[in-house]
Amino acid sequence: MKASAFAYARATSIGNALELLAAHGDKAKLLSGGQSLMPMLAFRMLAPRVVVDIGRLDELKAIAFAADGLSLGALVRWCDIERSARIATEQPLLAEAVRHVAHYQIRNRGTVGGSLAHADPAAELPAIALLCDATIEVAGRHVRQISAADFFTGLLMTAISPDEVITGVRFPAWPAKRRWAFEEFSRRKGDFAMAGVALYYDEARDGTAIAPRIVGFGIGNTPMRLTKAEEVLRGSTVDPARLALDYAHDAVELAKHTQNRRLIAHAFVWSGLTYCNRFFDDPEAARPCYDQATALAKHDRADSAWEDLQMLKAKVLRAGSVHPTLRAWSQGATGEKTFQQISEEFAELIIPKVWEREGRKVSRVAARLSISPKKVRRILARVGRKIPPS
Helix, strand or coil: CCCCCCEEEECCCHHHHHHHHHHHHHHEEEECCCCCHHHHHHCCCCCCCEEEECCCCHHHCCEEEECCEEEEECCCEHHHHHCCHHHHHHCHHHHHHHCCCCCHHHHCCCEHHHHHHHCCCCCHHHHHHHHCCCEEEEECCCCEEEEHHHHEEECCEECCCCCCEEEEEEEECCCCCCEEEEEEECCCCCCCCCEEEEEEEEECCCCEEEEEEEEEECCCCCCEECHHHHHHHCCCECCHHHHHHHHHHHHHHHCCCCHHHHHHHHHHHHHHHHHHCCCCCCHHHHHHHHHHHHHHHHCCCCCHHHHHHHHHHHHHHCCCCCCHHHHHHHCCCCCCCCHHHHHHHHHHHHHHHHHHHCCCCHHHHHHHHCCCHHHHHHHHHHCCCCCCCC
C-alpha cells in the first residue's frame, strides 16, 4: 500500500513546529526519524493531512551529562547512544537496551523522541524509561515534565496532546554498583520483542536488596512494573533459587492473555535474576532455578508445545544416549528458534525412535508419549516414515 496524500512542512524551530501543530490540530503528525511513522503511513494506519518534519532541529540533538543524570534530546538517535562510551559507563542498562533495538539501519535513523511518542509496548526505550523513573520533557503552550509512570497511557497512547512536542528525556544518575539485567525474546534478531524484562536493584552492606525495580514489556498494552516481585525482593538477601518462582509467577500473571509470551516472560525473569547475581555463568547451579520457574507452565492452560517439549526432553534424557541437539537444548543452546520450532524439531528426533521401539504402532507411541495420534502421524509423515495400514 501507499500513504494517502498529505502536505509536508519542515519546521525551522521548536516554536515553528508548535505553530504548525496548533494550526492543524490532530490532522498533523510529527516526523523525526520516521522509523515508526512511515510504515504506519504506508499501511494507512494513519492518514494525516500535514506531516511536520522536525528532523533538522539541532536544539533537539543534544546529549548532556550532569551529576544528577543524563539528558537526551528528542532527536538523539539510537546510534548516537550506541557510540557513546560515556553513556555505556554512566547508564549501562540504557546502552544495553539500545543494542536490542531493531537493525542497525533503523538505529541509524530512529530517535529517542519518536520511540517515546509512538509508545509501542514491545519497544525497549519505554520500558527503560519506566524502569529508571525517567522524565519526559514536552513543549506546548506550556513546558511540561511528565514522569514515565504517567506518560504511557495505553496501546500506542501517551499523555501528550496533539499540539505538543517531546523535546527530550532525562534519566536520573545511575549508582556505580547497581545490579541490573536486560533480556528480551524475538523470533529473529532485530524483530519486535515478543516479551522482555528489565530490572535493577542496589545492595546494602549486608547484601540485602534496596529499591528494586522490575519492568516487563511486550506482555501488555504498556510496559508494566512487576510490583509483587519487587516487594518480595525488597529487603531480602537475594537468593535466585528461592525467588525464581516469585518472579516467574508475577510475569505469568501479567502476560496470561498470550500463552507463549507468558512462558517467555517468566523464563527471562529467571535469566535476568540469575544474571544480576553473578549466577549466570554457572549453568549447573542455575538449572534448579529454571526448573522451578518452568514448573509454573503446567498450570492454567499452559502452552501445549512447551508441555510436549518438556515431556519429550525428560523421556529422552533418561534414556542414556542423548542426541547432540537435545543435549545442547538442555544446556540452553536454542539459538533464535521459537519454542514451537524447538518442540517440532525434538518431536522429529524422538517420535520415529519410539515408533520403531513400539512395533510401529501409532496408538502405542501416542500412549507412551502422552500426545495425540494425529500428531504422531504428522511427524512420521514429515520425516518420511510410511505408516502401515491399521
